[in-house]
Amino acid sequence: MYLVIDNVEKVFPPRGGAKEVRALDGINIEISKGELVTMLGPSGCGKTTTLRLVAGFEFPTAGNIYLDGEKINDLPTHKRNMSMVFQSYAIFPHLNVYENIAYGLNVQKMNKEEQKKRINQVLEMVHLEGYETRAPNQLSGGQQQRVALARALVMEPKVLLMDEPLSNLDTKLREKMRFEIRQLQRELGFTCLYVTHDQLEAMVLSDKVVVMNTGKIEQYGPPREIYRYPKTKFVADFIGRANFLEGTIAKNNNGNLEIEAAGKVIKLSDPRYGEFSTGDKVTLIIRPEMIHVRADEGKFDAKIIQAAYLGESIEYVIEIDGRHFTAHETDPARLDMIPEQSAVKVSFIENCLHVLKA
């Protein structure tokens, strides 16, 4: 493994009236060379702290960080051969675009011609040719973002760290930049640790996603697995949206499950559920798009509480057996809204549901 974060804890001591803060509570992450790993979580979950530990701006209270087999806990930031794109971009306001990008190369005392070659290359990559002599305050937000990216890329770092680099851009630009970063990463093959609180960004970009909450890792895996098979209710709710339904295993035949829930029997089959035994209490994770709301046919009797037209879909809040569920109707042929308060029939796409031990 290329970058290893091994059982790292970080405690900020009490200072100036503030209480002691346990920001990280035993974090384990392993990243292979050339992988892009995203850390995802609500604000305050410790993802930026982890990034800052890797960068060397903070030091771990316990645990170790290894880069390429070498322990780097005590290595000063400037010797780590990493680079970072900051949330605020941190572009040097007193230097122009070219000088900003050349900064790290100047530290290395690289000769000017080599510098020029490398800088022109990255400028082309981030589509900033012709902007060399601009001052940072003459650039738009997106351009500043590209300068920050170019400045980090030109170093050909061992690890590229990104701290919510797109959070200050508007939605359209953000979507575009996501794909550009993904493409650059695929082309250049750099190892990247990426912090975001935007789950879509994580989905688009990552080889693997680390979902964090209150200083702990909730789940670590490829995006698809995290969405399809969340390990905890927190992950299910944080990545995408989820309805929870409590149930009991009625029958389990090597993963062919029958679950009693809300007075009905739900059947699904997946070999990974083989371990459940009859009588286990479980929670069913039901994504809104797995709920079919129909006027006439369906397993459950329900009532529409709220209906909202979203353009590409309709969002219903329905009530089954006293519980509220959110459902999305995405079928373009069914975008006629069923009025609120009307009684409906509801069924789940049962084989797509996910089962968690309650």
Add this chain to the structure above:
Amino acid sequence: MTLAKKSNSKHSKSGNLIHRIREISLIARDPILMIALIFSFIFLIIFIFYPIMRTVIRGFVADNGQADLTQFARYFDGTFLEGFIAKLKSAGLILQETAKYGRTYRSVFNDTIKMGLMTATAGTVVGFIFAYATVRCNVPGKKLVHLLALIPTVSPPFAVAIAMIQLFGRNGLITKSLFGIKFTPGMNDIYGMDGLVIVQTLTFFSVAYLMLKSMMERLDASMEEAAETLGASRFYLFRTVTLPLLIPGIASSFLLLFVESMADLGNPQFISGNVTVLSSQIYMAVIGEFNYQKASALSFVLLLPTLIVYIVQRYYITRRSYISVTGKPTVGKEYEKSKAIRVFFAVLVYAICALIVIVYITVIASSFVKNWGINFTPTISNWSKMFGRGLESILDTTFLSLFATPFAALLGMIIAFLVVRKNFSGKQILDFGSNLGGAVPGTIVGMGFILTFNFENQWLAFLLLVIGTLFFVTCVSKCWKQRMQILIPGVIVGLIASCLDDGGFLWGTNGWFGANFSKISGTALDTGQIPSGIGLSGVYYLTAAGFLLLSVLFRFQQDYRKLVKPTFWVGIYLILNQVVPMITKPIRIYGKQQKIRWWKAFCTQGADYIEVPFSLPTFFLGVCLFFISALIIYQYRGKFETFIKTVFLILSITILFTGEQMKMNGTAYIILFAFLVRSLPASVRSGVAALQQIDGSIEEASAIMGGDSQYTFRKVTLPLILPALMSGLIFSFTRHMTSLSAIIFLVSSKWQIVTASIMSGWEQDGISYAATYSSVIIFIVLIFIGLMGVVTRRILKIDSNIDINSGF
């Protein structure tokens, strides 16, 4: 960031300690950062904490070294505590007479407090009027108003007093010539408490003005607009929203003015008449009675209220401020909607501005008049007299002020950087200490300096030795065995070598073995005979030779060629310390034979000035050598590694302990360090303000791209805080030129300071002569500010106005 977990307190305490140690070790990985940190702390200890402590302790100790509470007991003479005093006396804690002192002591104290309170009130009111007028009422010509309000901050501390005496005194232009008032004894004239308060108000209101101005600028107008939409009337709104938001600023400026007023020495000395205040009582105790115990005790009495007020202001009121420091100023809007109020404030402000203009015109005008109040014939006799007799002190003052300025500003920026950007235990102390030197009354700094630096301070030197050596060995070596191998022989040989000059603390006259040894061995030295030694210059040449030899050694190692230059130049510098006086001596002799006054002064003073950079006090030079040596060789892994590192340590210790160590009385450096102590707060604060505006991630970006801390500081931080550095320079220079109370006890016949000359000479030479000196100071300061402005705008190409507020 996340939930705070409860852990048992014992565990968290030890964890806390480990954390603190690791924070320091994090900084220690970067030697330059560590040097900055240690150097700042050494500066604070030697030049701020220790002298203040000496002053405080000296007040409780009689001349013979016994504990003595006389000075404090005198305050309670004639009160209900008399019985208690008698008891203390019989217990032997009061050695001198206390009877009949009570009334004078108490009245001085009461007058001082009264003066402080009145000046603080009046100054805050005037400051508020100015701030409200410029920020809220948008008075026409507010730029000019702003500049006029700042003039008192750049003028010598008694300029206003001089002008007031010339205008309203017994022979005053207005009182006598205009109204023809004849003063008879007993009449209420400008001299006394009321005059003093008026003068101090005009002198100090700028502090309140700047503080309230920046606060009002940051006051978000939308809050008031919100109140208005909720139906609040104008006055109701002012009472319930505006004023409460400004209360912290008003309180702060009140307290600061209180401190400034209590500490003021110049104005009371000129204008207080029969009223005596603490600062002048202290001055008289030193200059008139040579009673250091009394002066120290009174200093302590003055220190207590000022220190308490300062701490309250800094740590209580500023915390309660609702207005964010980083908020963007919203200037130029006309918030005050009522025209009557705008006119009212404008008239008030113009009137005070007119008074300021008249004051400074009077100062300058009276320097060109034969005998103000009696004979208004224009003359330049004051000026020619000053250029004759006073030229020396003007040159000295300007030179010393200039020399100290870059160091003050740079040290200020470094401390600001450490305080804002780095995490370490003791940060609060660094912050507090760097501001302390400017916050306590200058007389206390001055007292502390004479009490500390008129003597050798072996224990302080040992403290430096411990700090310096510990730093050196941890920096140059990572393994405990090698550290010991460097430490033990280094310290022993170094200490012995330092005694080579005249026996030092070993066999010197007052050394540990000197007198005793000769007693035991029966070979008593004749009185007055100097113990054998090679002399101070011998030690200098010896250490210099050491450095030169080391540089030769580096020359022969391919990988370490780059160490040759710094080592060589350190050696050369040490030799120059001894050689330069030989060069300057003939210049001085030549100068003394000259007839033309200015040429004579130019030569003799010039000779002195050339010597200053090459005559650092040995203890300070020693401290610097520790750091320079460590920087030169900490990465050295070549031949004789341990030996060479030990030699560097030996050389540093030798210089640290040789000669007269901390004795600096009568030298330029005692004044220079006093200047630094006094001007440090202004540059620290302007640095802090500037750094807080810059996102810390900008420096982190530099670090992660490979820049170490000094590269980052040089290439990123410094360019970004350049405007603050420039205003730090201006502030420092102004503070140096106009400082009085801190240096009045430190001047010598060789190093004279204008403000001190005025104080000691105005009664004989007349007030016009004092006005002449004051005008010169004002001119020099204005020229400096003008030059710095040009440098900033033309050469450094910085558009932004130098933010003169940031120092407050």
